[in-house]
Amino acid sequence: MRQLLLLAGKDLRLEWRSREIVISMGLLALLLVVVLAAAGAGTVSAPAAMWVTYAFGATLGFTRTFAIERDHLTALLLAPVDRGLIYVAKGMANWFALTVVQAASLPLFGALFTESIWTHLPALALPLILGGLALSVVGTLFGALIAQTRLRETLLPILMLPVMLPALVAAVGATTGILDGQPLSAVGAQLQLLGAFDMLFAATGLLLFDVLMGE
Amino acid sequence: MRLLLILGITLMLFGLTWALVLAPTELIQGPPQRIMYLHVPAVLTAYAALGIVFISSVLFLWRREARWDRLALAAAELGVLFVTMTLVTGSLWGRPVWGTWWTWDARLTTTLILWFIYVGYLIVRAWAPGERGARAAAVIGIVGVLDIPLIHWSAILLRTLHPQPTVFRPEGPALPASMLIPLAINLVAFLTLFLALLTLRVRQEDTLARLVEILEGGA
Numbered sequence: 023m024r025q026l027l028l029l030a031g032k033d034l035r036l037e038w039r040s041r042e043i044v045i046s047m048g049l050l051a052l053l054l055v056v057v058l059a060a061a062g063a064g065t066v067s068a069p070a071a072m073w074v075t076y077a078f079g080a081t082l083g084f085t086r087t088f089a090i091e092r093d094h095l096t097a098l099l100l101a102p103v104d105r106g107l108i109y110v111a112k113g114m115a116n117w118f119a120l121t122v123v124q125a126a127s128l129p130l131f132g133a134l135f136t137e138s139i140w141t142h143l144p145a146l147a148l149p150l151i152l153g154g155l156a157l158s159v160v161g162t163l164f165g166a167l168i169a170q171t172r173l174r175e176t177l178l179p180i181l182m183l184p185v186m187l188p189a190l191v192a193a194v195g196a197t198t199g200i201l202d203g204q205p206l207s208a209v210g211a212q213l214q215l216l217g218a219f220d221m222l223f224a225a226t227g228l229l230l231f232d233v234l235m236g237e
Numbered sequence: 238m239r240l241l242l243i244l245g246i247t248l249m250l251f252g253l254t255w256a257l258v259l260a261p262t263e264l265i266q267g268p269p270q271r272i273m274y275l276h277v278p279a280v281l282t283a284y285a286a287l288g289i290v291f292i293s294s295v296l297f298l299w300r301r302e303a304r305w306d307r308l309a310l311a312a313a314e315l316g317v318l319f320v321t322m323t324l325v326t327g328s329l330w331g332r333p334v335w336g337t338w339w340t341w342d343a344r345l346t347t348t349l350i351l352w353f354i355y356v357g358y359l360i361v362r363a364w365a366p367g368e369r370g371a372r373a374a375a376v377i378g379i380v381g382v383l384d385i386p387l388i389h390w391s392a393i394l395l396r397t398l399h400p401q402p403t404v405f406r407p408e409g410p411a412l413p414a415s416m417l418i419p420l421a422i423n424l425v426a427f428l429t430l431f432l433a434l435l436t437l438r439v440r441q442e443d444t445l446a447r448l449v450e451i452l453e454g455g456a
Contacts, residue, residue, distance in 0.1 A: 188391035
């Protein structure tokens with residue numbers, strides 16, 4: 023646990039000093055909200071616009087997951103900790119950055135798309151958290167996968183978006199239901215799907231990260 | 238391998254002639270129904286190919302033997318080919334029968350997303366050569382198959398329109414024999430041709446690996 027906090031803390035400290043990821047990801051997210059709203063997406067398409075924004079923000083930010091190690095990736099891999107912990111720590115740092123971006127873009131959604139975001143905020147937190155986790159568990163695994171390939175910035179969205187589709191469909195469904203004022207039980211199936219997605223790919227990431235990074 | 242290829246092509250010609258000329262025309266759908274004789278074998282072959290990708294990717298990551306990687310690559314290429322065929326034939330059938338080229342049905346969505354995932358797999362193979370690329374591709378090969386139930390589930394939450402299974406179902410096939418037999422022949426033809434092409438591609442990759450080994454050994 024201490025090792026996990028050290029590893030995740032290292033990434034967050036790096037991020038706090040440079041703010042590279044949150045600023046690039048956050049700015050892209052704000053830009054997408056404005057572009058989608060200006061292009062005519064209305065109240066009905068608010069949930070779809072929201073999750074498209076987060077998905078693109080994530081694909082931009084998560085390419086940096088292992089790039090921030092620069093030449094020290096080998097040092098990180100040689101650290102006397104379980105490789106799975108590195109995956110979890112990277113995932114936590116990514117999730118944290120994404121959550122900051124989600125929180126920062128909500129006021130803009132409220133202003134440009136629908137004010138019902140504010141009345142349903144507590145319930146809305148559930149799909150936001152589960153969907154953010156879904157983007158993070160897959161994004162971190164794929165971030166590791168592309169770390170040493172050419173053209174990684176191009177590759178990540180191409181690989182990540184199709185795999186993410188079920189989580190995005192479920193997150194949009196749950197968000198739509200909640201913004202319509204339905205009780206949480208009405209979007210139970212969507213939330214279950216999100217939870218199953220999170221667990222399946224967190225486990226897959228934990229198992230495959232070690233073999234992926236190799237010796 | 239050559240025998241498989243000849244057998245596959247012969248069966249394919251035979252099966253297609255039967256399906257297009259001899260088999261009865263379906264009452265409601267009319268001639269477009271004959272697309273089924275291509276569509277169903279194509280999708281089953283595609284799933285067989287992706288199953289092979291999954292199993293050989295797991296074996297490659299576990300055993301670290303390059304031959305599993307070569308098998309996965311060959312199967313993925315053919316998998317994408319047969320998934321493409323499934324999507325195109327399905328769409329051609331959908332226009333006259335459903336009145337639309339495309340709908341967000343559970344099976345259609347799953348097939349389309351699988352196409353994207355395994356095209357991504359092939360891109361990684363092309364852009365990231367060597368051991369690292371092979372391992373990265375294996376992870377995608379595994380993740381893609383694990384994603385199938387989730388994609389299917391998410392698409393059911395949208396809605397469904399696809400015909401229910403008429404052949405593989407617990408009560409036994411609902412298709413009359415006059416249609417079932419040509420379908421079965423085409424299925425065997427597709428699988429035989431797939432095996433022939435798979436063997437051919439694996440051999441090519443084996444030869445390539447040996448050539449690289451010799452060249453590097455000589456340098």
